[in-house]
Amino acid sequence: MGQSPPRRTVAPPFFCAIMPSTLSNDYSDLSFQAVVEQAIVGVYVIQDECFVYANATFAGFFGMTQAEFTGISLRKLIPAYFLDQSLDLFQRRISGELPSVRYISPAYHVDGHVVQVEVHGTRMSYRGRPAIVGVGIDATERVHREAELRQARADLQDLTAAMNRDREAQRAKFARELHDVLGGLLASIKMDAKRIRRRIADDAELTEITSALMAVTQEAIQTVREMSEELRPSGLDHLGLCTTIRRELRQFAARYDVDCIFDASPEVDRLVSLGTTSVYRIFQEAMTNVAKHSKATRIDVLLAHADGEFVMEVRDNGTGLQAVAPRSTSRGLLGMKERARDLGGSLTLEGVPEGGARLRLVVPAVPEST
Secondary structure (H helix, E strand, O other): OOOOOOOOOOOOHHHHHHOOHHHOOHHHHHHHHHHHHOOOOEEEEEEOOEEEEEOHHHHHOOOOOHHHHOOOEHHHHOOHHHHHHHHHHHHHHHOOOOOEEEEEEEEEOOOOOEEEEEEEEEEEEEOOEEEEEEEEEEOHHHHHHHHHHHHHHHHHHHHHHHHHHHHHHHHHHHHHHHHHHHHHHHHHHHHHHHHHHHHOOOOHHHHHHHHHHHHHHHHHHHHHHHHHHHHOOHHHHHOOHHHHHHHHHHHHHHHHOOEEEEEEOHHHHHEEOOOHHHHHHHHHHHHHHHHHHHOOOEEEEEEEEEOOEEEEEEEEOOOHHHHOOOOOOOHHHHHHHHHHHHOOOEEEEEEOOOOOEEEEEEEEOEEOOO
């Protein structure tokens, strides 16, 4: 019997060019080709800014067949707004500056709409010359979902900021109504009770009743004042942030028997673009957390201005964050962070090595011109 003719390798140039020498037999070539052609991820080769190979999956991302896609240039496929970046990444990988890189690139579909393709490519030799060999997946839906999620978060932040502004406006309105209307009515009742007491000076029983009425009325007046101050501290409008916080700290120290140390830069009350009310609400929430959880004996509050930023620090020497770890989803912390974000700043809460915790608010602000 005569010898059979030698078998021919049927793999296309792409497979032959990147096949390891250990897989050089026909069976291995065919197996490798089958894996690449049937892969659920796209496989591609770019050389001289053109796709010299793509499997059916990768070509399908753009609504093309392999034959239609082969030879297409990056300059034709990539939208103008991303083309310079795409060519730069290609050149840096070809030169070896970026041996491997992963990113998401916009590209035109054959029907004209833009798809998002996540690619991961590396520099290899193809037909004796440098090329980029890589894999890709269609990330269009994921990119769209992420964009929708970012928009939803932005909308939620805008809504939260609007709700905070509306809440503060309502608080200011209620504070004025309490102080001016209800406070005025109670003051009138107290004055009338005084007049009655003067006219019934000879009647001990009625004098006692009117005196008690006056005492209750005075207590109600004081309660109204406290409620009005809680809703909208009058000092913010008339005395400034520093004086208001200093007064609040004195009351806190007396109420909880805690040493409160306050330090403020002189120019803090002259800062523009500073949401004084939001800063004060963050301070209030921080002090509430200290009172509830820290068991501190000392609190240091710093208000400062440096390099165009306003900084507020509230630091205590209490049990720290280990005893009662703040959840990132707690309403108080979320509220403070949302207020900080609305001011264009940031807020952090962390434990300190020597014990206790420190809240730090940083907000862009500059002094008013003199």
